[in-house]
Structures are given as structure tokens and as C-alpha cells.
Amino acid sequence: MTVTLEEYSRWYGKWHGGVSLIVCCFGIPTNIINISVLTRKHMNTPINTVLTWIAFFDIITMAAYLPFVIHFYIEYPTNSLSPEKNSLGWMRFLLFYINLSTLTHTISIWLGVSLAIFRYVHIQSPETGNLTHMRRIIRCRVVVFIVIFGSVLLLIPNYVSSKLVQLERNGTAVSGIYVLADPRLGTPRVKASVFSSFILYSIVAKMIPCFLMIVFGALLLKTLDNHGRVTRKKLSKLGVVMNRPYTSRTTIMLLIVMVLFLVTELPQGILLILSLTIEKFFDTVYIPLGDTMDILALINNSINFVLYCSMSVEFRRTISKWICECAGRNHYINENQNDFEMKNNNAIVTKKSGNANSAGNTTTDDMQTGLQLTGSGESYSTAEINSPCCKSISDVQINGDIIYSQVSTEAEESEKLTPEINEDDVSETVPLALTNPHPYICTI
Numbered sequence: 001m002t003v004t005l006e007e008y009s010r011w012y013g014k015w016h017g018g019v020s021l022i023v024c025c026f027g028i029p030t031n032i033i034n035i036s037v038l039t040r041k042h043m044n045t046p047i048n049t050v051l052t053w054i055a056f057f058d059i060i061t062m063a064a065y066l067p068f069v070i071h072f073y074i075e076y077p078t079n080s081l082s083p084e085k086n087s088l089g090w091m092r093f094l095l096f097y098i099n100l101s102t103l104t105h106t107i108s109i110w111l112g113v114s115l116a117i118f119r120y121v122h123i124q125s126p127e128t129g130n131l132t133h134m135r136r137i138i139r140c141r142v143v144v145f146i147v148i149f150g151s152v153l154l155l156i157p158n159y160v161s162s163k164l165v166q167l168e169r170n171g172t173a174v175s176g177i178y179v180l181a182d183p184r185l186g187t188p189r190v191k192a193s194v195f196s197s198f199i200l201y202s203i204v205a206k207m208i209p210c211f212l213m214i215v216f217g218a219l220l221l222k223t224l225d226n227h228g229r230v231t232r233k234k235l236s237k238l239g240v241v242m243n244r245p246y247t248s249r250t251t252i253m254l255l256i257v258m259v260l261f262l263v264t265e266l267p268q269g270i271l272l273i274l275s276l277t278i279e280k281f282f283d284t285v286y287i288p289l290g291d292t293m294d295i296l297a298l299i300n301n302s303i304n305f306v307l308y309c310s311m312s313v314e315f316r317r318t319i320s321k322w323i324c325e326c327a328g329r330n331h332y333i334n335e336n337q338n339d340f341e342m343k344n345n346n347a348i349v350t351k352k353s354g355n356a357n358s359a360g361n362t363t364t365d366d367m368q369t370g371l372q373l374t375g376s377g378e379s380y381s382t383a384e385i386n387s388p389c390c391k392s393i394s395d396v397q398i399n400g401d402i403i404y405s406q407v408s409t410e411a412e413e414s415e416k417l418t419p420e421i422n423e424d425d426v427s428e429t430v431p432l433a434l435t436n437p438h439p440y441i442c443t444i
Contacts, residue, residue: 009288010079016291017073020298024062024069027302031055031062034305037318045133046118046140047250051304053144054111057104058301065298068097081167083176091164091178099159105265105297106151106205112261113209114143116216119254123223154204157197186279198276206269213258220251253311257304264300268293 034055038048072078072094076085118140167177184190185198271289275282308315 005285005288009291012291013073013078016078016295017069020065020069020295021074023295023298023302024066027062027298027305028059030302030305031059033319034308035059037308037315037322040318043314043318044137046122046136047115047254049137049140050111050115050118050144051308054108055304057108057111058304061101061104061108061301062298064097064100065294068094081177081179086167086177086179088164088178091180095162095164095180098162099155102158102201102205103151103155106155106201107148108301109205109209109261109265110147110151111144112258113212113216114140114147115254116213116220116258118143119251120216120219120223123220123227123251151205154200157193158201161191161194161197183282185275185282186277195276198272202269202272202276206265206272210262210266210269213262217255217258220255224251249311249313253307256307256311260300260303264293264296 035052037043038052038055071090072085076082118136122136161183163181164178165181166173166175167179168174183194183198185194271281271286275286309319
């Protein structure tokens with residue numbers, strides 16, 4: 001068994017760097033999208049507040065994992081030791097990453113417990129109203145603060161017990177190569193501070209939250225079943241048969257989130273406890289499975305976006321609206337630029353058509369630059385007629401060398417609402433008037 005795990009560790013270690021790099025590069029931007037969507041005003045609920053903080057700490061975990069995996073798995077061979085790879089600076093970063101990841105995982109799993117509790121309380125007491133909503137939001141923020149502050153205090157023994165030492169070979173220290181100190185778990189030589197930090201982390205940060213998730217997950221399933229029975233009874237009295245079982249998408253989604261936490265965190269808690277009680281279990285079992293547990297945790301950190309999109313209609317609607325707003329803003333900017341360029345081009349074209357009209361003749365070249373109104377000395381540029389900003393010309397007919405244009409009824413109605421203008425005040429050419437472009441509107 002031990003040989004099999006070591007062979008598996010060496011085999012997967014060659015792939016772990018690339019796989020985890022892909023997962024992190026997918027998870028970081030998707031969690032940023034999660035935060036952008038969940039913090040919208042109409043999405044402000046206690047559940048979404050907790051999910052936002054989970055996404056935030058998932059980003060921190062994966063962002064810190066990127067330099068770690070690039071240096072220790074991609075830039076240098078996995079199981080090698082060298083002064084460049086194991087320098088004091090990089091090993092201090094490794095120590096920092098270990099403490100940071102344990103903190104973020106502890107915060108995330110306890111936030112997952114709070115998710116189950118908030119959802120269960122909400123189902124048991126479905127009160128409505130602005131005051132009730134604000135109270136729940138305040139309680140949620142207080143719980144998030146307690147979880148973060150309590151996790152920092154809980155892991156202080158871990159910060160103190162982790163140390164770096166120089167590598168020793170045949171009793172002689174190797175210069176420039178640093179490694180983590182052997183915790184000697186499962187042996188009588190283990191230090192009391194190391195033992196207490198590991199037992200505290202495995203029980204309080206792993207086993208207890210997993211146990212609470214199982215309990216409240218079972219309560220949520222029981223509540224769903226009870227609501228389904230009540231719904232079926234009400235519909236049967238109305239003569240309606242419900243073929244599908246009663247389901248709540250929000251509750252089901254949260255149950256999936258809790259299952260992912262259990263799959264990731266519960267095995268680690270069990271392995272840590274076994275490492276404290278069985279000699280050499282930490283070196284022969286826990287360490288070879290370390291990369292596998294890391295990739296499971298990274299997948300759990302990055303998969304929430306896919307889960308929200310597949311389970312939440314409101315999440316998909318908000319993302320669609322956000323994309324349409326961004327597209328509409330870009331369309332609005334492009335329209336402004338096009339109208340500005342059109343105004344400059346029309347000023348030049350109108351000036352040329354005015355010079356042609358002053359000569360009293362309309363040539364073939366003039367037909368490409370200006371349109372002459374019947375019975376009038378005014379001329380309009382072709383760009384003005386084709387422009388969506390020019391609303392007065394509804395029909396243009398070309399007959400030989402003469403260009404006729406008809407004024408729309410819309411322009412005639414506008415003349416009734418505007419005062420008469422003296423002909424002397426009207427210039428020979430009508431410049432193109434810029435109108436505000438309508439922003440792009442996307443209907444979901």
C-alpha cells in the first residue's frame with residue numbers, strides 16, 4: 001500500500017502543476033464575476049452575502065497558490081531539492097502560504113456551516129418585510145466577522161509551531177537548502193505545541209464544521225420533504241396532481257455546496273487525526289496524498305460559478321443584464337464617435353454642394369454630393385439623407401438629371417408646433433444636426 005501511494009504521488013506530481021494552474025486561472029476570474037453579481041443591490045440577501053465572502057477567500061487561496069505551484073512544480077522538478085528551489089526566501093513564502101491557506105480554508109468551511117444555518121432558519125421562519133430583511137443582513141455580517149476573527153485566533157498555535165530548518169545529510173547541514181521541520185507526528189518525540197496545534201486544527205477546523213454541515217443538511221432535506229407533502233396535499237384538494245417532487249433550487253444549490261465542502265475537508269480531518277495516532281502515517285499516507293487533496297480543494301474553490309449558473313435563474317439573469325449593460329455602453333461610445341465623424345464629413349460635403357448651387361447647375365458630380373429640393377434653393381448632402389439623424393426626408397426619387405424629394409408628414413406636423421421662420425434667416429445649406437444616439441437596449 002505504501003509503495004503504491006508513493007508511486008501515485010510521483011506520477012501525479014508531474015501533472016499537478018499544470019492542472020492546478022489551469023484550475024486557478026479559471027477560478028480566479030469566475031469568482032470575481034461571482035462577487036460582482038452577488039453584490040448587486042437586488043441580490044443583497046444573507047445567503048448571497050455569505051457566498052460573496054466565500055468567493056473572496058477562494059480568490060485569496062488560488063492567488064497565493066499560483067506562485068507556489070509555478071515555482072515548486074513547474075519551474076523546478078517536483079521531488080528535487082536545490083539551493084535555488086529551496087532558498088530561504090522561497091521557503092519563507094512556502095511557510096506563509098501554508099498558514100494563509102489553512103486560514104482561508106477554515107474561514108470558508110465555517111462560512112459554509114453558516115450557510116446551512118441561515119437557510120434552515122429562513123425556511124423555519126419565512127418572515128418578510130424590509131425591517132426583517134435588514135435584521136438578517138446585520139446578523140449575517142456579524143456572523144461573518146465572528147468567523148473571520150475566530151479563525152485567526154484559532155490558528156495562532158499553527159503559526160507558532162511551523163518552522164524552517166536547514167537540510168541535514170549524514171548529520172551535516174547542507175548550506176543554502178531549507179526545509180520544513182519534521183513534526184514527528186504519531187511518535188513520542190512530538191512536541192506538545194505541535195500536537196496541540198494539529199489536534200485543534202483537525203477537530204475545530206475540520207471535523208466539527210463537517211459534522212454540523214451533515215446535521216443541518218439532513219434537517220434541510222427533511223424540511224424539503226415536509227414542504228413537499230404539504231404542497232401535494234394542497235394541490236390534491238384542488239384536483240391537481242404534482243408529478244415532480246417539491247424542490248427548492250436555492251436549498252438544493254446550498255446542499256451541493258455543502259457536499260463539496262464535505263468531500264474536500266472531511267477526508268483531510270480524518271487523515272490528520274490518524275496521523276496523530278499512527279506512527280509514520282503522516283509521512284507514508286498524508287504527504288503522498290497532499291497534492292490530491294490540494295487539487296480537490298482548488299476545484300471546490302473554482303466550481304461555484306458553474307454551480308450558480310446552472311442552479312440559479314436570478315444569477316443567470318443578472319449576468320445577462322450585466323453583459324448587456326457593458327455591450328450597450330460600448331455601443332453608445334461607438335455611436336458618439338460615428339456621429340462626430342459624420343458631422344465633420346457633412347460639413348465638408350455641404351460646403352461643396354453650396355458652391356455648386358451658387359453656379360445654378362446640377363451636374364453628374366453634384367448628384368453624388370447634394371440633393372436639391374423641388375422649388376427651393378436649399379440643398380442636402382447625401383450623407384444627411386442616409387443619416388439616421390435626418391428625419392425630415394422620407395422618400396427620395398431620382399429621375400434623369402433631376403432629384404426630387406418629398407417632405408414627410410412628420411416634418412409637416414412639426415411646422416404646426418414651431419413659429420414661422422423668415423426666409424432671410426435660413427442659410428443656403430442645412431447643416432446636419434447631431435441627435436443623441438439611443439443607448440443599446442438588450443431585452444432578456
